[in-house]
Amino acid sequence: APNAGLPGARPVRAPRGTALTCKGWEQEAALRMLMNNLDPDVAERPDDLVVYGGTGRAARSWEAFDAIVAALRALEGDETLVVQSGKPVAVLRTHAAAPRVVIANSNLVPRFATWDEFRRLEQLGLTMYGQMTAGSWIYIGSQGIVQGTYETFAAVANRHFGGSLAGRLVLTAGLGGMGGAQTLAGTMNGAVVLGVEVDESRIDKRLATGYCDRKAHDLDEALAQVEHARRSGSALSVGLVGNAADVLPELVRRGVVPDVVTDQTSAHDMLHGYVPAGLTLAEAAALRVDDPAEYVRRSTASAVRHVAAMRALQKAGAVAFDYGNNIRTVAYDAGFAEAFEIPGFVPEYIRPLFCEGKGPFRWVALSGDPADIHRTDALALELFPHDHALRRWITLAREKIHFQGLPARICWLGQGDRARFGVALNDLVARGELSAPIVIGRDHLDTGSVASPFRETEAMRDGSDAIADWAILNALVNVASGASWVSFHHGGGVGIGNSLHAGQVTVADGSPLMRERLQRVLTNDPGMGVARHADAGYPEAIAAASRHGLNLPMR
Numbered sequence: 333a334p335n336a337g338l339p340g341a342r343p344v345r346a347p348r349g350t351a352l353t354c355k356g357w358e359q360e361a362a363l364r365m366l367m368n369n370l371d372p373d374v375a376e377r378p379d380d381l382v383v384y385g386g387t388g389r390a391a392r393s394w395e396a397f398d399a400i401v402a403a404l405r406a407l408e409g410d411e412t413l414v415v416q417s418g419k420p421v422a423v424l425r426t427h428a429a430a431p432r433v434v435i436a437n438s439n440l441v442p443r444f445a446t447w448d449e450f451r452r453l454e455q456l457g458l459t460m461y462g463q464m465t466a467g468s469w470i471y472i473g474s475q476g477i478v479q480g481t482y483e484t485f486a487a488v489a490n491r492h493f494g495g496s497l498a499g500r501l502v503l504t505a506g507l508g509g510m511g512g513a514q515t516l517a518g519t520m521n522g523a524v525v526l527g528v529e530v531d532e533s534r535i536d537k538r539l540a541t542g543y544c545d546r547k548a549h550d551l552d553e554a555l556a557q558v559e560h561a562r563r564s565g566s567a568l569s570v571g572l573v574g575n576a577a578d579v580l581p582e583l584v585r586r587g588v589v590p591d592v593v594t595d596q597t598s599a600h601d602m603l604h605g606y607v608p609a610g611l612t613l614a615e616a617a618a619l620r621v622d623d624p625a626e627y628v629r630r631s632t633a634s635a636v637r638h639v640a641a642m643r644a645l646q647k648a649g650a651v652a653f654d655y656g657n658n659i660r661t662v663a664y665d666a667g668f669a670e671a672f673e674i675p676g677f678v679p680e681y682i683r684p685l686f687c688e689g690k691g692p693f694r695w696v697a698l699s700g701d702p703a704d705i706h707r708t709d710a711l712a713l714e715l716f717p718h719d720h721a722l723r724r725w726i727t728l729a730r731e732k733i734h735f736q737g738l739p740a741r742i743c744w745l746g747q748g749d750r751a752r753f754g755v756a757l758n759d760l761v762a763r764g765e766l767s768a769p770i771v772i773g774r775d776h777l778d779t780g781s782v783a784s785p786f787r788e789t790e791a792m793r794d795g796s797d798a799i800a801d802w803a804i805l806n807a808l809v810n811v812a813s814g815a816s817w818v819s820f821h822h823g824g825g826v827g828i829g830n831s832l833h834a835g836q837v838t839v840a841d842g843s844p845l846m847r848e849r850l851q852r853v854l855t856n857d858p859g860m861g862v863a864r865h866a867d868a869g870y871p872e873a874i875a876a877a878s879r880h881g882l883n884l885p886m887r
C-alpha cells in the first residue's frame with residue numbers, strides 16, 4: 333500500500349554554510365547530522381523517519397524530531413541533551429567538555445529482548461529501532477557499505493592473492509541495498525566480479541549508479557565476459573539475472589571454480605528476503621502471501637543447495653566466506669552439516685584489523701562544500717603516504733563516489749592514526765583552510781564498540797563472544813573522554829536480541845578545547861578495541877597495545 337509517512341512528515345535538509353542556527357558548533361553539528369540523516373538523498377524512507385536497515389530511525393516521531401531540534405537550538409555549551417529511543421527526555425547542566433548529547437536506543441532487559449516484545453513496545457510508542465548510525469545521527473549513505481566491502485576484499489587480496497585481486501574472479505549473489513556495493517568494491521580492488529541477482533531491477537539500479545558495469549541474462553554470455561576480463565587482468569563487474577540456488581550448482585557441475593565465493597542475498601529472512609529457485613519473482617510474491625509455510629520450505633531448500641554449492645567450490649579451491657547474512661545457519665539448521673566449514677568474514681578478515689584498533693572512521697563537512705572534503709582527502713594522502721589500500725581507496729572514491737547529503741568521506745584507520753588525523757583536521761579548521769567545522773564519527777561496527785556473537789564477535793579466541801561489558805565500557809569511556817555525542821544501542825544489523833553496541837561522534841571546530849577532546853577520544857575509543865582483543869589473547873592486539881603504550885594492568 334502507498335505510504336504517506338508518519339503524521340507531521342515533511343522534507344528535511346541540513347543547513348549549509350557558516351551561519352549558526354544553534355548556540356555553538358557542537359549543537360549545530362548534532363542538528364545538521366540529525367537532519368542530514370533524514371535528507372531525501374540520504375534516507376531510505378524519510379517520511380517514516382527511516383534512515384536505513386529496514387526500520388532504523390533517526391527520531392521516534394515527527395513530534396519528537398521537532399522537540400529535539402528545538403532543544404538543540406536552545407542548548408547551551410555546558411548542557412547535555414538526553415535522548416531515549418529517539419525522544420528528548422531531559423536537558424541537564426554538565427560542563428563544556430562533556431557530550432552535548434547522550435543517546436540510548438532500543439535497549440531492553442535481556443529476558444524481554446525479542447522482536448515480538450520490541451514491536452509491542454514500539455506500538456505503544458515507548459521505543460524505536462535505532463539501527464547503528466540511524467538513531468545516532470551519523471549515517472552517510474552508501475559510501476559506508478562500499479568502503480566496508482572494499483576493506484574486506486582488500487583483506488582477502490592481502491591474505492590470499494599477494495595484495496591484489498587483478499585477474500581474480502569473485503563470485504557472489506544478491507545486489508540489493510547493501511550487497512550492491514560488492515560489484516563496485518570488487519572492481520575497485522581490481523577484481524572481476526560475477527554477481528547473481530534474481531531481481532533484474534536491482535541490477536538495473538546498480539548499472540544506473542555506476543556500481544556495476546554490465547548485465548547478462550545468460551550464464552554462457554556472462555562466463556564469456558568474465559573469463560575474457562580475468563585473462564586480460566582488467567577489472568569488470570557483471571550482474572547475471574538468475575537465482576543463486578540454480579547458478580552456483582550449475583557452475584559446480586561445469587567445473588568453473590572462482591577464486592573467491594561469497595554471498596549477500598537477504599538470507600537472514602527466509603520469507604521476505606531469500607527467493608526460492610524455480611519460481612519467477614511474481615510467482616514467489618504470490619506464494620509468499622498464499623502459503624508462507626510452503627514459501628519458507630522452498631526458500632530453505634534452495635539455500636541448502638546454494639550453500640552446498642559454495643562448499644563444493646571451496647573444496648575445489650575457491651576462497652569462501654559468509655558475508656554476515658546468516659545463510660550458513662539456515663543451511664545448517666536444515667541439515668547441511670558442513671555449512672560452518674565456510675568461515676565468517678569477521679574472524680577471517682576483519683578481526684586482524686580490529687586487533688590494530690582499525691575500523692570505519694568517517695568525517696562530514698558541515699559547510700556542505702565538497703571542496704572541504706577534497707582538502708581533507710589531500711590531508712589523508714599527506715599523512716599516510718605508505719598506506720597503499722588507503723591511497724587507492726581515497727583516489728578511487730574521489731572519482732566514483734557521489735556524495736549523498738552533506739559531503740563525507742570514510743576510510744579505515746587504526747590506533748594512533750585516528751588521533752593524528754582528527755587533530756590534523758581540527759588544525760585545518762583552526763587555520764581557516766576549511767570553510768566550516770568537520771564532524772568526525774564512526775559506525776557502531778568497530779573494534780571495541782560492539783558485542784555481536786553472529787558477526788563482530790563471532791568465534792572470539794577466548795570464547796567471549798556474548799560478553800557485552802566491552803560495548804558498555806566503550807560508551808562510558810567515550811563520555812569520559814569528551815566526545816560530542818555518545819550513543820548506546822541494542823539490535824542493529826543482526827536484530828533484537830543479537831547485539832549491543834556503542835557509537836561516538838566528535839566535532840572538530842578548530843578550538844583548543846576540541847583539539848584536546850579529539851586527542852583523547854580518538855585515542856581511547858579505538859584503544860578500547862585494542863584492549864578488548866588483547867584481553868581475548870590475540871597476539872596482534874597485544875603487540876599493538878605495547879607499540880602504542882596502552883596500559884593494560886593484567887597484560
Ligand code: NAD
Pocket residue numbers: 505506507508509510511512528529530531534574575576577596597598599600601605606607608609634655656657658787825
Ligand atoms: P536486500 O534485501 O536489499 O538485497 C538482497 C538481494 O538478494 C535482493 O536484491 C534479492 O533480489 C536478492 N536475492 C534474494 N534471493 C536470491 C537468490 N536466491 N538468488 C539471487 N538473488 C537473490 O538486502 P541487503 O541490504 O543488500 O543485505 C543483504 C544481506 O546481507 C542481508 O541478509 C543483510 O542482513 C546482510 N548484510 C550483512 C552485512 C555484513 O555483515 N557485512 C552488512 C549489510 C547487510
